[in-house]
Amino acid sequence: MIRLRDITKSYGKGAAATKVLRGVSLDVEQGELLALVGQSGSGKSTLLNIIGGLDMPDSGSVEVLGIDTLKAGETKRAHLRNTSIGFVFQAFNLLDHLTVHGNVIIPASFSKDSKDVEARGHDALRRVGLSDYAKRRPGELSGGQKQRVAIARALFGSPKLLLCDEPTGNLDSETGKGVIDFFRELNAKDGVTLVIVTHERRVSSIAKRVIAMRDGAIVETSDDELHAQAGPA
Numbered sequence: 001m002i003r004l005r006d007i008t009k010s011y012g013k014g015a016a017a018t019k020v021l022r023g024v025s026l027d028v029e030q031g032e033l034l035a036l037v038g039q040s041g042s043g044k045s046t047l048l049n050i051i052g053g054l055d056m057p058d059s060g061s062v063e064v065l066g067i068d069t070l071k072a073g074e075t076k077r078a079h080l081r082n083t084s085i086g087f088v089f090q091a092f093n094l095l096d097h098l099t100v101h102g103n104v105i106i107p108a109s110f111s112k113d114s115k116d117v118e119a120r121g122h123d124a125l126r127r128v129g130l131s132d133y134a135k136r137r138p139g140e141l142s143g144g145q146k147q148r149v150a151i152a153r154a155l156f157g158s159p160k161l162l163l164c165d166e167p168t169g170n171l172d173s174e175t176g177k178g179v180i181d182f183f184r185e186l187n188a189k190d191g192v193t194l195v196i197v198t199h200e201r202r203v204s205s206i207a208k209r210v211i212a213m214r215d216g217a218i219v220e221t222s223d224d225e226l227h228a229q230a231g232p233a
């Protein structure tokens with residue numbers, strides 16, 4: 001599903017350049033639930049964005065769902081994002097002037113896909129248990145409800161791959177648990193492949209595999225170290 005080889009990435013030029021990724025190779029199989037842990041600044045978000053085609057590496061190769069995303073043009077990358085990849089961010093990234101339903105169907109406005117948009121939007125909201133909130137505005141919702149709207153938006157295109165960047169980082173522990181349970185079910189029942197960047201032990205504990213990053217590289221770590229890095233349960 002995902003095949004990364006020797007990915008490097010720097011920000012800035014010359015002496016001021018910061019190496020953010022130093023030769024990352026990683027394979028993710030279809031159906032995996034993978035957690036990516038590591039200290040702030042270790043390159044997790046950069047790596048996730050490269051997997052999703054939102055950012056480009058300086059060198060290396062990236063294959064996602066059989067597509068070489070570096071050789072593919074932006075049109076093909078956008079098509080891949082719209083049809084196969086969902087993103088969930090810590091900050092929800094909802095548009096306050098749209099209704100909840102309007103936020104969920106936003107991906108349709110970025111693609112030529114106009115089939116059953118209304119109904120599919122309602123279907124996505126039903127999956128996250130927010131059918132009754134379709135006409136509300138994001139400003140009227142709790143943090144957990146906002147994240148469920150963001151998840152519904154990510155699920156709108158029926159993605160095979162869901163990329164989540166600290167999805168429970170802004171949620172209290174009870175609300176976060178609901179989101180985590182939903183991810184686990186999405187993986188177990190619907191076979192969606194998940195890559196979740198997280199600091200939280202309770203998130204990494206549902207992962208089938210945990211990968212740790214340090215200073216832009218994947219590091220081999222024992223289970224105990226991984227648990228310590230992911231923080232308290």
Ligand code: ADP
Nearest residue numbers: 011012020038039040041042043044045046047
């Ligand atoms: P993490 O998600 O693990 O906290 P990031 O991938 O966000 O790490 O960032 C890794 C490093 O890259 C950090 O030192 C960060 O400051 C730097 N960085 C990230 N994005 C940019 C950018 N757009 N411009 C310059 N530096 C950046």
Ligand code: MG
Nearest residue numbers: 044045046165
């Ligand atoms: Mg980050």
